[in-house]
Amino acid sequence: MAQVTPTDGRPATSKEVGRRARVAPRVASLPPSGIREFFDLVQTMDDVISLGVGEPDFRTPWHVCDEIIDSLERGRTAYTSNQGIIELRTAISGYLQRLYGVEYDPNSEVLVTNGVSEGIDIAMRATLCPGDSVLVPEPCFVSYSACAWLAGGEAIPVPTRIENGFRLRREDLEAAVRPNTRSLMLGYPSNPTGAVMTRAEMGEVAQFVLDHDLLVYSDEIYDRLVYDGHQHVCFATLPGMRERTILLNGFSKAFAMTGLRVGYTCAPADLTEAMCRIHQYAAMCCSTSSQIGAAEALAHGEGEVQRMVADYDQRRRLLVGALKDMGLDCFEPQGAFYTFPSIRSTGLTSREFASRLLEEERVAVVPGTAFGPCGEGHVRACYATSRENLRLAVDRIRRFIDRLH
Protein backbone atom coordinates (compact mmCIF):
# COMPACT_ATOMS: atom_id res chain seq x y z
CA MET A 1 0.00 0.00 0.00
CA ALA A 2 2.20 2.86 -1.29
CA GLN A 3 1.39 6.25 0.15
CA VAL A 4 2.67 9.52 -1.24
CA THR A 5 2.17 13.14 -0.48
CA PRO A 6 0.08 14.62 -3.29
CA THR A 7 1.99 16.91 -5.59
CA ASP A 8 -0.98 18.24 -7.53
CA GLY A 9 -1.75 21.01 -5.08
CA ARG A 10 -4.67 19.27 -3.35
CA PRO A 11 -4.59 19.52 0.41
CA ALA A 12 -3.17 16.34 1.87
CA THR A 13 -5.74 13.99 3.38
CA SER A 14 -4.72 12.28 6.56
CA LYS A 15 -3.98 9.02 4.72
CA GLU A 16 -1.51 10.68 2.45
CA VAL A 17 0.67 12.50 4.95
CA GLY A 18 4.24 11.29 4.90
CA ARG A 19 5.98 9.06 2.44
CA ARG A 20 5.61 5.74 4.17
CA ALA A 21 2.57 3.56 4.75
CA ARG A 22 1.01 4.64 8.02
CA VAL A 23 -0.68 1.37 8.75
CA ALA A 24 1.57 -1.55 9.54
CA PRO A 25 1.53 -4.12 6.74
CA ARG A 26 0.44 -6.89 9.10
CA VAL A 27 -2.62 -4.90 10.08
CA ALA A 28 -3.31 -3.64 6.59
CA SER A 29 -3.28 -7.18 5.28
CA LEU A 30 -5.79 -8.49 7.80
CA PRO A 31 -8.89 -9.41 5.83
CA PRO A 32 -12.01 -7.47 6.87
CA SER A 33 -14.32 -9.36 9.19
CA GLY A 34 -17.24 -10.97 7.37
CA ILE A 35 -19.37 -10.27 10.40
CA ARG A 36 -18.60 -6.57 10.33
CA GLU A 37 -19.52 -6.38 6.66
CA PHE A 38 -22.82 -8.07 7.30
CA PHE A 39 -23.52 -5.94 10.32
CA ASP A 40 -23.15 -2.81 8.20
CA LEU A 41 -25.72 -4.18 5.77
CA VAL A 42 -28.21 -5.06 8.51
CA GLN A 43 -27.83 -1.61 10.06
CA THR A 44 -29.34 -0.03 6.95
CA MET A 45 -32.64 -1.89 7.41
CA ASP A 46 -35.65 -1.67 9.68
CA ASP A 47 -37.85 -4.43 11.12
CA VAL A 48 -35.11 -7.01 11.00
CA ILE A 49 -35.51 -10.07 13.17
CA SER A 50 -31.99 -10.93 14.08
CA LEU A 51 -30.66 -14.43 14.60
CA GLY A 52 -27.28 -12.90 13.95
CA VAL A 53 -26.15 -12.10 17.46
CA GLY A 54 -23.50 -13.87 19.46
CA GLU A 55 -24.67 -12.91 22.91
CA PRO A 56 -27.34 -13.85 25.44
CA ASP A 57 -30.69 -12.08 25.27
CA PHE A 58 -31.02 -12.29 29.04
CA ARG A 59 -30.26 -9.31 31.15
CA THR A 60 -27.29 -9.59 33.44
CA PRO A 61 -28.57 -11.20 36.66
CA TRP A 62 -29.70 -8.38 38.90
CA HIS A 63 -27.74 -9.50 41.96
CA VAL A 64 -24.61 -8.90 39.88
CA CYS A 65 -25.72 -5.39 38.88
CA ASP A 66 -26.77 -4.69 42.46
CA GLU A 67 -23.31 -5.59 43.72
CA ILE A 68 -21.71 -3.37 41.10
CA ILE A 69 -23.98 -0.45 41.99
CA ASP A 70 -23.11 -0.90 45.64
CA SER A 71 -19.40 -0.93 44.83
CA LEU A 72 -19.77 2.30 42.86
CA GLU A 73 -21.55 3.91 45.78
CA ARG A 74 -18.64 2.92 47.97
CA GLY A 75 -16.24 4.47 45.51
CA ARG A 76 -14.54 1.25 44.46
CA THR A 77 -13.33 2.66 41.16
CA ALA A 78 -9.56 2.55 41.53
CA TYR A 79 -7.20 0.30 39.58
CA THR A 80 -6.87 -3.25 40.78
CA SER A 81 -3.74 -5.36 40.72
CA ASN A 82 -2.74 -6.33 37.19
CA GLN A 83 -3.81 -9.92 37.71
CA GLY A 84 -7.23 -8.91 39.00
CA ILE A 85 -8.72 -8.76 42.49
CA ILE A 86 -7.68 -11.71 44.57
CA GLU A 87 -11.29 -12.42 45.64
CA LEU A 88 -12.19 -13.00 42.01
CA ARG A 89 -9.10 -15.08 41.23
CA THR A 90 -9.77 -17.22 44.27
CA ALA A 91 -13.42 -17.61 43.26
CA ILE A 92 -12.41 -18.63 39.73
CA SER A 93 -9.98 -21.18 41.08
CA GLY A 94 -12.63 -22.64 43.39
CA TYR A 95 -15.25 -22.68 40.65
CA LEU A 96 -13.06 -24.64 38.22
CA GLN A 97 -12.05 -27.00 40.98
CA ARG A 98 -15.72 -27.68 41.78
CA LEU A 99 -16.77 -28.07 38.14
CA TYR A 100 -13.86 -30.01 36.71
CA GLY A 101 -11.57 -30.95 39.54
CA VAL A 102 -8.75 -28.94 38.00
CA GLU A 103 -6.47 -26.94 40.33
CA TYR A 104 -5.08 -23.49 39.61
CA ASP A 105 -3.23 -21.38 42.13
CA PRO A 106 -5.08 -18.04 42.33
CA ASN A 107 -1.82 -16.26 43.11
CA SER A 108 0.26 -17.39 40.19
CA GLU A 109 -1.90 -19.22 37.67
CA VAL A 110 -5.02 -17.11 37.20
CA LEU A 111 -5.19 -13.82 35.30
CA VAL A 112 -8.34 -11.72 34.91
CA THR A 113 -8.67 -10.28 31.39
CA ASN A 114 -10.91 -7.94 29.45
CA GLY A 115 -13.03 -10.76 28.14
CA VAL A 116 -11.85 -13.92 26.50
CA SER A 117 -11.07 -11.66 23.56
CA GLU A 118 -8.07 -10.23 25.38
CA GLY A 119 -7.20 -13.69 26.67
CA ILE A 120 -6.87 -15.04 23.14
CA ASP A 121 -4.70 -12.11 22.14
CA ILE A 122 -2.25 -12.26 25.04
CA ALA A 123 -2.08 -16.06 25.02
CA MET A 124 -0.89 -15.97 21.44
CA ARG A 125 1.39 -12.96 21.86
CA ALA A 126 2.98 -14.57 24.88
CA THR A 127 3.76 -17.83 23.12
CA LEU A 128 4.23 -17.28 19.39
CA CYS A 129 7.47 -16.41 17.65
CA PRO A 130 7.60 -14.90 14.18
CA GLY A 131 7.08 -17.67 11.69
CA ASP A 132 5.28 -19.98 14.11
CA SER A 133 2.01 -21.47 13.01
CA VAL A 134 -1.13 -22.24 14.97
CA LEU A 135 -3.61 -24.94 14.06
CA VAL A 136 -7.08 -23.42 14.00
CA PRO A 137 -10.03 -25.74 13.51
CA GLU A 138 -12.66 -24.05 11.35
CA PRO A 139 -15.38 -22.88 11.14
CA CYS A 140 -14.56 -20.94 14.28
CA PHE A 141 -14.82 -17.71 16.20
CA VAL A 142 -13.49 -14.83 14.14
CA SER A 143 -10.63 -13.74 16.41
CA TYR A 144 -8.45 -16.84 16.44
CA SER A 145 -6.72 -16.46 13.09
CA ALA A 146 -6.57 -12.68 13.34
CA CYS A 147 -4.90 -12.79 16.76
CA ALA A 148 -2.41 -15.41 15.59
CA TRP A 149 -1.55 -13.16 12.66
CA LEU A 150 -1.22 -10.05 14.82
CA ALA A 151 1.02 -11.98 17.19
CA GLY A 152 3.42 -12.53 14.31
CA GLY A 153 2.30 -16.07 13.65
CA GLU A 154 0.11 -17.63 11.08
CA ALA A 155 -3.06 -19.67 11.39
CA ILE A 156 -3.34 -22.97 9.59
CA PRO A 157 -7.01 -23.78 9.14
CA VAL A 158 -8.10 -27.31 10.00
CA PRO A 159 -11.47 -27.76 8.33
CA THR A 160 -14.16 -29.65 10.24
CA ARG A 161 -17.27 -30.87 8.48
CA ILE A 162 -20.92 -31.52 9.08
CA GLU A 163 -20.43 -35.21 8.10
CA ASN A 164 -18.28 -35.60 11.23
CA GLY A 165 -20.51 -33.51 13.43
CA PHE A 166 -17.96 -30.68 13.16
CA ARG A 167 -15.73 -32.61 15.52
CA LEU A 168 -12.02 -32.32 15.35
CA ARG A 169 -10.36 -35.57 14.28
CA ARG A 170 -6.77 -36.53 14.71
CA GLU A 171 -6.37 -37.31 11.00
CA ASP A 172 -7.42 -33.76 10.10
CA LEU A 173 -4.86 -32.40 12.53
CA GLU A 174 -2.15 -34.67 11.19
CA ALA A 175 -2.91 -33.52 7.67
CA ALA A 176 -2.51 -29.88 8.64
CA VAL A 177 0.38 -29.84 11.09
CA ARG A 178 3.72 -28.43 9.91
CA PRO A 179 7.23 -28.38 11.34
CA ASN A 180 6.76 -24.78 12.46
CA THR A 181 3.49 -25.50 14.28
CA ARG A 182 3.75 -24.25 17.83
CA SER A 183 0.23 -24.55 19.13
CA LEU A 184 -3.36 -25.59 18.68
CA MET A 185 -6.43 -23.41 19.19
CA LEU A 186 -9.48 -25.24 20.52
CA GLY A 187 -12.95 -23.78 20.78
CA TYR A 188 -15.46 -26.29 22.11
CA PRO A 189 -18.41 -25.97 22.57
CA SER A 190 -18.11 -24.29 19.22
CA ASN A 191 -19.19 -20.96 17.93
CA PRO A 192 -20.58 -21.15 15.20
CA THR A 193 -21.47 -24.86 14.94
CA GLY A 194 -22.63 -25.74 18.45
CA ALA A 195 -20.46 -28.88 18.26
CA VAL A 196 -19.04 -30.40 21.43
CA MET A 197 -16.31 -33.00 21.93
CA THR A 198 -16.43 -36.07 24.15
CA ARG A 199 -13.64 -37.00 26.51
CA ALA A 200 -12.53 -39.83 24.22
CA GLU A 201 -12.35 -37.51 21.23
CA MET A 202 -10.45 -34.92 23.23
CA GLY A 203 -8.12 -37.69 24.36
CA GLU A 204 -7.12 -38.25 20.74
CA VAL A 205 -6.42 -34.55 20.36
CA ALA A 206 -4.35 -34.58 23.55
CA GLN A 207 -2.26 -37.47 22.20
CA PHE A 208 -1.66 -35.50 19.02
CA VAL A 209 -0.59 -32.50 21.11
CA LEU A 210 1.91 -34.63 23.01
CA ASP A 211 3.27 -36.28 19.89
CA HIS A 212 3.92 -32.92 18.26
CA ASP A 213 4.98 -31.10 21.42
CA LEU A 214 2.39 -28.33 21.10
CA LEU A 215 0.78 -25.77 23.36
CA VAL A 216 -2.98 -25.47 23.47
CA TYR A 217 -5.23 -22.42 23.81
CA SER A 218 -8.57 -23.79 24.92
CA ASP A 219 -11.42 -21.28 24.60
CA GLU A 220 -14.11 -22.78 26.82
CA ILE A 221 -16.36 -19.74 27.02
CA TYR A 222 -19.44 -21.86 26.26
CA ASP A 223 -18.57 -24.59 28.76
CA ARG A 224 -21.77 -24.13 30.78
CA LEU A 225 -24.07 -24.00 27.77
CA VAL A 226 -24.31 -27.70 26.95
CA TYR A 227 -27.40 -29.82 26.40
CA ASP A 228 -28.75 -33.35 26.14
CA GLY A 229 -26.76 -34.40 29.17
CA HIS A 230 -23.42 -33.63 27.53
CA GLN A 231 -20.61 -33.16 30.05
CA HIS A 232 -18.17 -30.47 29.07
CA VAL A 233 -14.58 -31.68 28.95
CA CYS A 234 -12.15 -29.16 30.40
CA PHE A 235 -9.12 -29.74 28.19
CA ALA A 236 -6.62 -29.22 31.00
CA THR A 237 -8.03 -32.28 32.79
CA LEU A 238 -6.73 -34.64 30.11
CA PRO A 239 -3.52 -36.46 31.02
CA GLY A 240 -0.47 -34.29 30.45
CA MET A 241 -2.49 -31.32 29.22
CA ARG A 242 -2.58 -29.01 32.22
CA GLU A 243 1.09 -28.13 31.70
CA ARG A 244 0.53 -27.33 28.02
CA THR A 245 -2.80 -25.58 28.12
CA ILE A 246 -3.85 -21.98 28.46
CA LEU A 247 -7.47 -22.24 29.53
CA LEU A 248 -9.57 -19.28 28.40
CA ASN A 249 -12.96 -18.59 29.86
CA GLY A 250 -15.16 -15.73 30.94
CA PHE A 251 -18.47 -14.39 32.08
CA SER A 252 -19.96 -13.14 28.83
CA LYS A 253 -22.04 -16.13 27.85
CA ALA A 254 -22.92 -18.25 30.89
CA PHE A 255 -23.63 -15.23 33.09
CA ALA A 256 -25.01 -12.90 30.39
CA MET A 257 -22.34 -10.28 31.04
CA THR A 258 -20.99 -9.54 27.55
CA GLY A 259 -20.67 -5.77 27.90
CA LEU A 260 -19.00 -6.00 31.30
CA ARG A 261 -15.92 -7.51 29.64
CA VAL A 262 -14.57 -10.04 32.12
CA GLY A 263 -12.67 -13.14 31.20
CA TYR A 264 -9.74 -15.05 32.61
CA THR A 265 -6.83 -17.24 31.70
CA CYS A 266 -5.64 -20.21 33.73
CA ALA A 267 -2.23 -21.59 32.92
CA PRO A 268 1.02 -22.74 34.53
CA ALA A 269 2.83 -19.92 36.33
CA ASP A 270 5.44 -19.23 33.64
CA LEU A 271 2.79 -18.75 30.97
CA THR A 272 0.56 -16.73 33.29
CA GLU A 273 3.48 -14.49 34.17
CA ALA A 274 4.27 -14.00 30.46
CA MET A 275 0.68 -13.09 29.64
CA CYS A 276 0.47 -10.78 32.62
CA ARG A 277 3.53 -8.96 31.35
CA ILE A 278 1.64 -8.02 28.18
CA HIS A 279 -1.61 -7.38 30.01
CA GLN A 280 0.00 -5.01 32.51
CA TYR A 281 1.32 -2.76 29.73
CA ALA A 282 -1.53 -3.06 27.25
CA ALA A 283 -4.56 -3.18 29.53
CA MET A 284 -3.35 -2.49 33.10
CA CYS A 285 -6.29 -4.35 34.59
CA CYS A 286 -9.85 -5.37 33.89
CA SER A 287 -12.59 -2.93 34.90
CA THR A 288 -12.85 -2.89 38.68
CA SER A 289 -16.65 -2.77 38.70
CA SER A 290 -16.84 -5.69 36.33
CA GLN A 291 -14.45 -7.76 38.42
CA ILE A 292 -16.64 -7.16 41.45
CA GLY A 293 -19.69 -8.20 39.44
CA ALA A 294 -17.90 -11.32 38.25
CA ALA A 295 -17.00 -12.35 41.79
CA GLU A 296 -20.65 -11.95 42.75
CA ALA A 297 -21.72 -14.02 39.74
CA LEU A 298 -19.52 -16.90 40.88
CA ALA A 299 -20.64 -16.57 44.48
CA HIS A 300 -24.39 -16.54 43.89
CA GLY A 301 -25.12 -16.95 40.19
CA GLU A 302 -25.44 -20.69 39.77
CA GLY A 303 -29.25 -20.72 39.88
CA GLU A 304 -29.47 -18.09 37.18
CA VAL A 305 -27.02 -19.97 34.97
CA GLN A 306 -29.11 -23.11 35.19
CA ARG A 307 -32.33 -21.24 34.52
CA MET A 308 -30.83 -19.67 31.40
CA VAL A 309 -29.38 -22.96 30.17
CA ALA A 310 -32.76 -24.68 30.54
CA ASP A 311 -34.36 -21.90 28.53
CA TYR A 312 -31.74 -21.99 25.77
CA ASP A 313 -32.21 -25.73 25.57
CA GLN A 314 -35.94 -25.39 24.84
CA ARG A 315 -35.35 -22.74 22.21
CA ARG A 316 -32.58 -24.84 20.68
CA ARG A 317 -35.01 -27.68 20.15
CA LEU A 318 -37.62 -25.37 18.66
CA LEU A 319 -35.22 -23.85 16.16
CA VAL A 320 -33.44 -27.06 15.19
CA GLY A 321 -36.79 -28.83 14.79
CA ALA A 322 -38.16 -26.06 12.62
CA LEU A 323 -35.04 -25.92 10.42
CA LYS A 324 -35.16 -29.67 9.91
CA ASP A 325 -38.86 -29.48 9.03
CA MET A 326 -37.97 -27.05 6.27
CA GLY A 327 -35.77 -29.71 4.77
CA LEU A 328 -32.47 -28.12 5.80
CA ASP A 329 -29.72 -30.47 6.82
CA CYS A 330 -29.23 -29.26 10.36
CA PHE A 331 -26.58 -30.76 12.56
CA GLU A 332 -27.80 -31.25 16.15
CA PRO A 333 -25.87 -28.68 18.18
CA GLN A 334 -25.16 -29.73 21.75
CA GLY A 335 -23.50 -26.58 22.98
CA ALA A 336 -23.36 -22.78 22.85
CA PHE A 337 -26.49 -21.10 21.42
CA TYR A 338 -26.05 -21.49 17.70
CA THR A 339 -27.41 -23.66 14.95
CA PHE A 340 -25.37 -24.06 11.78
CA PRO A 341 -27.71 -25.52 9.17
CA SER A 342 -26.51 -26.48 5.72
CA ILE A 343 -28.20 -24.41 3.05
CA ARG A 344 -26.64 -26.30 0.14
CA SER A 345 -30.00 -27.75 -0.90
CA THR A 346 -31.09 -24.23 -1.85
CA GLY A 347 -28.34 -23.93 -4.45
CA LEU A 348 -27.26 -20.59 -2.96
CA THR A 349 -23.93 -19.67 -1.45
CA SER A 350 -23.87 -18.69 2.22
CA ARG A 351 -23.56 -15.04 1.34
CA GLU A 352 -26.33 -15.13 -1.23
CA PHE A 353 -28.59 -16.96 1.19
CA ALA A 354 -27.93 -14.54 4.02
CA SER A 355 -28.23 -11.40 1.90
CA ARG A 356 -31.38 -12.51 0.13
CA LEU A 357 -33.01 -13.70 3.33
CA LEU A 358 -32.24 -10.31 4.80
CA GLU A 359 -33.48 -8.33 1.84
CA GLU A 360 -36.54 -10.41 1.05
CA GLU A 361 -37.70 -11.45 4.51
CA ARG A 362 -35.83 -9.21 6.92
CA VAL A 363 -34.23 -12.02 8.89
CA ALA A 364 -30.54 -11.73 9.74
CA VAL A 365 -28.38 -14.84 9.92
CA VAL A 366 -24.62 -14.85 9.50
CA PRO A 367 -23.03 -16.42 6.39
CA GLY A 368 -20.99 -19.46 7.39
CA THR A 369 -17.98 -18.11 5.52
CA ALA A 370 -17.58 -15.41 8.18
CA PHE A 371 -16.14 -18.26 10.30
CA GLY A 372 -13.72 -19.58 7.72
CA PRO A 373 -13.92 -20.77 4.11
CA CYS A 374 -15.15 -24.23 5.14
CA GLY A 375 -18.26 -22.55 6.54
CA GLU A 376 -19.43 -22.22 2.93
CA GLY A 377 -22.80 -23.89 2.47
CA HIS A 378 -23.92 -23.00 5.98
CA VAL A 379 -25.36 -20.09 7.89
CA ARG A 380 -25.26 -19.42 11.61
CA ALA A 381 -28.58 -18.79 13.32
CA CYS A 382 -28.51 -17.95 17.00
CA TYR A 383 -31.41 -18.97 19.24
CA ALA A 384 -30.61 -16.56 22.06
CA THR A 385 -33.67 -14.54 21.22
CA SER A 386 -37.29 -14.58 22.36
CA ARG A 387 -39.61 -17.40 21.36
CA GLU A 388 -41.81 -14.87 19.58
CA ASN A 389 -38.83 -13.79 17.49
CA LEU A 390 -37.89 -17.39 16.79
CA ARG A 391 -41.43 -18.16 15.67
CA LEU A 392 -41.55 -15.15 13.35
CA ALA A 393 -38.08 -15.84 12.00
CA VAL A 394 -38.92 -19.47 11.31
CA ASP A 395 -42.10 -18.50 9.42
CA ARG A 396 -40.15 -16.07 7.30
CA ILE A 397 -37.30 -18.49 6.59
CA ARG A 398 -39.81 -21.14 5.59
CA ARG A 399 -41.53 -18.73 3.21
CA PHE A 400 -38.15 -17.78 1.75
CA ILE A 401 -37.12 -21.38 1.16
CA ASP A 402 -40.49 -22.34 -0.28
CA ARG A 403 -40.12 -19.55 -2.78
CA LEU A 404 -36.70 -20.85 -3.86
CA HIS A 405 -38.03 -24.28 -4.78
Next chain:
Amino acid sequence: MADRANLKVDIARILEADCRLSPDEIGRMLAVPADVVAREIAEMEASGAIVRYSARINWDKLDGPERVFAFIGVQATPEREVGFDGIARRLVHFPEVHSLYLISGAQDFDVVLQGSSMRDIAHFVARRLAVIPGVRSTATQFVLQTYKRDGDVLMDAEKPDRLSVTP
Protein backbone atom coordinates in the same frame (compact mmCIF):
# COMPACT_ATOMS: atom_id res chain seq x y z
CA MET B 1 -34.96 -35.93 26.91
CA ALA B 2 -36.99 -34.36 29.67
CA ASP B 3 -37.07 -36.15 32.99
CA ARG B 4 -40.41 -37.94 32.80
CA ALA B 5 -40.99 -37.72 36.54
CA ASN B 6 -40.90 -33.95 36.27
CA LEU B 7 -42.65 -33.71 32.95
CA LYS B 8 -45.77 -32.17 34.43
CA VAL B 9 -43.67 -29.60 36.25
CA ASP B 10 -41.73 -28.78 33.08
CA ILE B 11 -44.91 -28.41 31.06
CA ALA B 12 -46.54 -26.31 33.79
CA ARG B 13 -43.54 -23.97 33.86
CA ILE B 14 -43.71 -23.47 30.13
CA LEU B 15 -47.46 -22.86 30.18
CA GLU B 16 -47.15 -20.49 33.08
CA ALA B 17 -44.79 -18.38 30.98
CA ASP B 18 -46.82 -18.65 27.77
CA CYS B 19 -50.09 -20.56 27.74
CA ARG B 20 -50.56 -20.13 24.01
CA LEU B 21 -47.88 -22.66 23.13
CA SER B 22 -49.30 -25.76 21.51
CA PRO B 23 -48.64 -29.32 22.71
CA ASP B 24 -46.62 -29.71 19.54
CA GLU B 25 -44.31 -26.81 20.37
CA ILE B 26 -44.02 -27.81 24.01
CA GLY B 27 -43.25 -31.34 22.91
CA ARG B 28 -40.42 -30.02 20.77
CA MET B 29 -39.04 -27.90 23.56
CA LEU B 30 -38.95 -30.87 25.91
CA ALA B 31 -38.17 -33.58 23.35
CA VAL B 32 -41.41 -35.41 24.15
CA PRO B 33 -44.16 -36.47 21.69
CA ALA B 34 -47.00 -33.96 21.33
CA ASP B 35 -49.67 -36.50 22.33
CA VAL B 36 -47.84 -37.17 25.59
CA VAL B 37 -47.82 -33.44 26.30
CA ALA B 38 -51.52 -33.18 25.47
CA ARG B 39 -52.29 -36.03 27.85
CA GLU B 40 -50.27 -34.49 30.68
CA ILE B 41 -52.04 -31.18 30.16
CA ALA B 42 -55.44 -32.87 30.22
CA GLU B 43 -54.52 -34.56 33.48
CA MET B 44 -53.41 -31.28 35.03
CA GLU B 45 -56.63 -29.63 33.92
CA ALA B 46 -58.67 -32.45 35.39
CA SER B 47 -56.84 -32.40 38.71
CA GLY B 48 -57.11 -28.63 39.03
CA ALA B 49 -53.34 -28.19 38.84
CA ILE B 50 -54.01 -25.96 35.86
CA VAL B 51 -56.64 -23.57 37.18
CA ARG B 52 -57.32 -21.69 33.97
CA TYR B 53 -55.62 -19.95 31.05
CA SER B 54 -55.46 -16.20 31.06
CA ALA B 55 -53.47 -13.20 29.86
CA ARG B 56 -51.46 -10.87 32.08
CA ILE B 57 -52.76 -7.36 31.49
CA ASN B 58 -51.10 -4.10 32.39
CA TRP B 59 -54.30 -2.14 33.00
CA ASP B 60 -52.45 1.14 33.15
CA LYS B 61 -51.89 0.79 29.43
CA LEU B 62 -55.60 0.56 28.69
CA ASP B 63 -58.23 3.26 28.70
CA GLY B 64 -60.63 0.96 30.46
CA PRO B 65 -62.64 1.60 33.59
CA GLU B 66 -60.51 2.46 36.58
CA ARG B 67 -59.31 -0.36 38.80
CA VAL B 68 -58.27 0.21 42.33
CA PHE B 69 -56.43 -2.29 44.48
CA ALA B 70 -56.04 -2.30 48.25
CA PHE B 71 -54.37 -4.56 50.76
CA ILE B 72 -56.44 -5.04 53.90
CA GLY B 73 -54.69 -6.35 56.97
CA VAL B 74 -57.26 -8.16 59.05
CA GLN B 75 -56.99 -9.26 62.66
CA ALA B 76 -59.41 -12.00 63.50
CA THR B 77 -60.31 -14.44 66.25
CA PRO B 78 -60.10 -18.05 65.13
CA GLU B 79 -63.15 -20.18 65.74
CA ARG B 80 -63.22 -23.50 67.55
CA GLU B 81 -63.08 -26.45 65.07
CA VAL B 82 -62.44 -24.46 61.88
CA GLY B 83 -59.79 -21.94 62.96
CA PHE B 84 -59.59 -19.17 60.38
CA ASP B 85 -61.23 -21.14 57.58
CA GLY B 86 -64.72 -20.01 58.52
CA ILE B 87 -63.85 -16.38 57.93
CA ALA B 88 -62.00 -17.27 54.75
CA ARG B 89 -65.04 -19.11 53.45
CA ARG B 90 -67.17 -16.00 54.03
CA LEU B 91 -64.76 -13.95 51.96
CA VAL B 92 -63.46 -15.96 49.03
CA HIS B 93 -66.54 -15.80 46.86
CA PHE B 94 -66.86 -12.03 46.76
CA PRO B 95 -65.75 -10.84 43.33
CA GLU B 96 -64.13 -7.87 45.08
CA VAL B 97 -61.71 -10.23 46.83
CA HIS B 98 -58.86 -10.56 44.36
CA SER B 99 -56.65 -12.67 46.62
CA LEU B 100 -56.82 -13.87 50.16
CA TYR B 101 -53.94 -15.03 52.31
CA LEU B 102 -53.59 -16.21 55.88
CA ILE B 103 -50.36 -14.67 57.07
CA SER B 104 -47.99 -14.73 60.02
CA GLY B 105 -47.26 -11.65 62.13
CA ALA B 106 -49.41 -8.98 63.67
CA GLN B 107 -52.22 -9.45 61.15
CA ASP B 108 -54.00 -12.69 60.44
CA PHE B 109 -55.27 -12.17 56.89
CA ASP B 110 -54.06 -10.18 53.98
CA VAL B 111 -57.06 -9.47 51.77
CA VAL B 112 -56.35 -8.02 48.35
CA LEU B 113 -59.41 -6.13 47.20
CA GLN B 114 -60.14 -4.95 43.71
CA GLY B 115 -62.75 -2.25 43.02
CA SER B 116 -63.67 0.47 40.61
CA SER B 117 -62.96 3.27 43.08
CA MET B 118 -61.59 3.93 46.54
CA ARG B 119 -65.13 4.46 47.73
CA ASP B 120 -66.09 1.08 46.39
CA ILE B 121 -63.36 -0.52 48.44
CA ALA B 122 -64.07 1.52 51.56
CA HIS B 123 -67.66 0.46 51.21
CA PHE B 124 -66.75 -3.19 50.94
CA VAL B 125 -64.52 -3.04 53.99
CA ALA B 126 -67.18 -1.36 56.09
CA ARG B 127 -70.20 -3.28 54.88
CA ARG B 128 -68.84 -6.74 54.19
CA LEU B 129 -65.50 -7.32 55.78
CA ALA B 130 -65.37 -5.55 59.13
CA VAL B 131 -68.74 -6.91 60.16
CA ILE B 132 -67.90 -10.59 59.80
CA PRO B 133 -68.09 -12.17 63.27
CA GLY B 134 -64.58 -12.80 64.52
CA VAL B 135 -63.02 -9.89 62.59
CA ARG B 136 -61.46 -7.63 65.21
CA SER B 137 -59.81 -4.96 63.11
CA THR B 138 -58.97 -3.93 59.56
CA ALA B 139 -56.18 -1.75 58.19
CA THR B 140 -56.67 -0.60 54.61
CA GLN B 141 -53.72 0.26 52.36
CA PHE B 142 -54.49 1.49 48.88
CA VAL B 143 -52.16 0.66 46.02
CA LEU B 144 -50.84 3.86 44.45
CA GLN B 145 -48.65 2.40 41.72
CA THR B 146 -47.88 -1.11 40.50
CA TYR B 147 -44.23 -1.60 39.57
CA LYS B 148 -44.16 -5.34 39.35
CA ARG B 149 -46.88 -7.95 39.57
CA ASP B 150 -46.60 -11.72 39.59
CA GLY B 151 -43.07 -11.59 38.28
CA ASP B 152 -43.73 -9.08 35.51
CA VAL B 153 -42.04 -5.70 35.67
CA LEU B 154 -44.64 -3.09 34.74
CA MET B 155 -42.36 -0.08 34.85
CA ASP B 156 -41.49 1.37 31.49
CA ALA B 157 -37.86 0.39 31.72
CA GLU B 158 -36.28 0.82 28.31
CA LYS B 159 -35.18 -2.34 26.58
CA PRO B 160 -31.42 -2.69 26.63
CA ASP B 161 -29.93 -2.23 23.19
CA ARG B 162 -28.33 -5.15 21.46
CA LEU B 163 -26.38 -5.01 18.24
CA SER B 164 -28.11 -6.97 15.51
CA VAL B 165 -25.06 -8.92 14.32
CA THR B 166 -22.08 -9.80 16.51
CA PRO B 167 -19.36 -12.47 16.34
